[in-house]
Amino acid sequence: MEGGGREGYNGVIMTMTRDPKPRLRWTADLHDRFVDAVTKLGGPDKATPKSVLRLMGLKGLTLYHLKSHLQKYRLGQQAQKQNEEVHKENSRCSYVNFSNRSLAPNTSYRGDDEGGEIPIAEALRCQIEVQKRLEEQLKVQKKLQMRIEAQGKYLQSVLEKAQRSLSLDGPGSLEASRAELTEFNSALSNFMENMNKDSKQNIIEVNNFYSKSHGSAFYNQEVGREQNRDQKPKVEGGSIQFDLNIKGSNDLVSAGGAEMDANMVSSYRV
Amino acid sequence: MAARTVAKDIITLRGSAAIVSEFFGYAANSILYNRGVYPEESFVKVKKYGLPMLLTEDEGVKSFLANLTAQLSEWLEAGKLQRVVLVIMSKATSEVLERWNFSIETDSEVVEKGVSREKSDKEIMREIQAIMRQIASSITYLPCLDEPCVFDVLAYTDKDVAVPFTWVESDPKLIANPQMVKLHSFDTKIHKVDTLVSYKNDEWDEQ
Numbered sequence: 001m002e003g004g005g006r007e008g009y010n011g012v013i014m015t016m017t018r019d020p021k022p023r024l025r026w027t028a029d030l031h032d033r034f035v036d037a038v039t040k041l042g043g044p045d046k047a048t049p050k051s052v053l054r055l056m057g058l059k060g061l062t063l064y065h066l067k068s069h070l071q072k073y074r075l076g077q078q079a080q081k082q083n084e085e086v087h088k089e090n091s092r093c094s095y096v097n098f099s100n101r102s103l104a105p106n107t108s109y110r111g112d113d114e115g116g117e118i119p120i121a122e123a124l125r126c127q128i129e130v131q132k133r134l135e136e137q138l139k140v141q142k143k144l145q146m147r148i149e150a151q152g153k154y155l156q157s158v159l160e161k162a163q164r165s166l167s168l169d170g171p172g173s174l175e176a177s178r179a180e181l182t183e184f185n186s187a188l189s190n191f192m193e194n195m196n197k198d199s200k201q202n203i204i205e206v207n208n209f210y211s212k213s214h215g216s217a218f219y220n221q222e223v224g225r226e227q228n229r230d231q232k233p234k235v236e237g238g239s240i241q242f243d244l245n246i247k248g249s250n251d252l253v254s255a256g257g258a259e260m261d262a263n264m265v266s267s268y269r270v
Numbered sequence: 271m272a273a274r275t276v277a278k279d280i281i282t283l284r285g286s287a288a289i290v291s292e293f294f295g296y297a298a299n300s301i302l303y304n305r306g307v308y309p310e311e312s313f314v315k316v317k318k319y320g321l322p323m324l325l326t327e328d329e330g331v332k333s334f335l336a337n338l339t340a341q342l343s344e345w346l347e348a349g350k351l352q353r354v355v356l357v358i359m360s361k362a363t364s365e366v367l368e369r370w371n372f373s374i375e376t377d378s379e380v381v382e383k384g385v386s387r388e389k390s391d392k393e394i395m396r397e398i399q400a401i402m403r404q405i406a407s408s409i410t411y412l413p414c415l416d417e418p419c420v421f422d423v424l425a426y427t428d429k430d431v432a433v434p435f436t437w438v439e440s441d442p443k444l445i446a447n448p449q450m451v452k453l454h455s456f457d458t459k460i461h462k463v464d465t466l467v468s469y470k471n472d473e474w475d476e477q
Binding site: 011 | 337341352424426427431436437438439440441442
């Protein structure tokens with residue numbers, strides 16, 4: 001190769017463009033100078049390409065370059081204003097949806113070009129914390145289930161005793177037994193109600209935690225329904241029916257949607 | 271005997287940059303005329319460097335060269351210009367046929383400290399005149415350009431130089447295994463310019 005080439009040369013080789021309308025690379029520095037000029041002229045709506053050209057006073061810069069850049073800048077400013085309005089309405093929230101059968105939240109971020117979105121690392125940290133909380137909830141609920149099962153066994157033994165005593169004592173002591181069982185049933189319904197409240201409280205805690213840490217709305221399934229507090233044992237022709245499936249008590253729903261079966265005793269025939 | 275004051279020809283960095291950039295303008299015009307890149311009738315005769323010089327009247331070329339010399343002058347003043355290359359290419363294939371290479375050495379002390387140097391204008395003019403004569407006589411040994419050609423000018427600058435709006439980064443547009451002829455050089459004592467022409471080997475010569 002000839003001398004005067006690239007060998008041993010580490011500078012810049014450039015050539016003048018022949019294009020009568022040469023393409024201009026708007027570097028950050030150049031754009032800053034443009035913005036300064038526009039600001040001095042009273043904003044993008046008041047500034048004209050000629051006035052910006054005069055104020056910038058850069059060699060090689062033409063009206064052709066400034067016309068298109070000013071137009072883009074105006075459009076950008078309008079879009080930015082609209083974005084700001086939208087963000088004010090949404091208060092720059094990101095939404096976290098907890099699906100019915102999943103413990104992992106699907107996070108979707110809302111953000112604009114200016115980096116308004118929550119940093120991914122922070123979001124992940126929040127997600128991990130929420131998952132930890134949910135795991136804790138599951139542990140608590142497992143314990144509750146074990147307690148319920150134990151309680152169920154105890155209740156079953158009590159009912160068996162009651163059944164035996166009823167069959168032994170005959171119809172004379174039916175009224176006393178009925179009163180006893182009514183009391184027992186109301187106690188049981190109170191117990192189930194408390195269980196439900198605990199479960200609800202746990203989920204509300206997670207919800208509050210997530211709202212605080214992430215500034216988001218946390219959607220979960222409705223946990224439990226209204227309790228039927230006036231549940232009484234039905235007596236039909238010499239048989240007492242105990243319905244321990246008090247409305248709403250059979251489906252304790254975890255935040256992840258895992259159902260807990262509290263169907264322990266359905267009915268006993270006397 | 272009356273004492274005669276000796277007029278010293280002091281050259282400043284700005285003055286030297288002006289001399290060198292003006293030289294590039296005239297040299298480019300001379301090359302374009304002598305190598306037949308543009309038709310003879312598009313040139314007008316002027317007197318410069320004690321020689322009849324030809325300048326283009328083509329508005330596009332005139333504007334291009336005016337902008338070129340203005341930018342070169344700026345880089346010369348900053349001591350950032352290392353080389354200027356006028357490249358002649360085939361219009362049809364863009365193959366590089368000739369490279370007119372002007373290497374520049376700048377006195378760094380002048381750029382850094384702002385000192386001036388001494389050299390007479392006449393002496394500088396004589397040196398430039400010799401180069402212009404060589405450019406004109408180059409047609410005797412350079413291969414005939416018998417196809418429509420275009421030209422381009424490359425500027426080799428320091429790496430810290432920002433590429434101006436009207437310029438783009440380029441490849442060196444080299445010629446593989448070229449023939450080279452070294453021409454005269456001139457020195458303003460601040461900028462030293464060496465001239466070299468390289469051209470494509472003629473197939474006839476190779477056989």
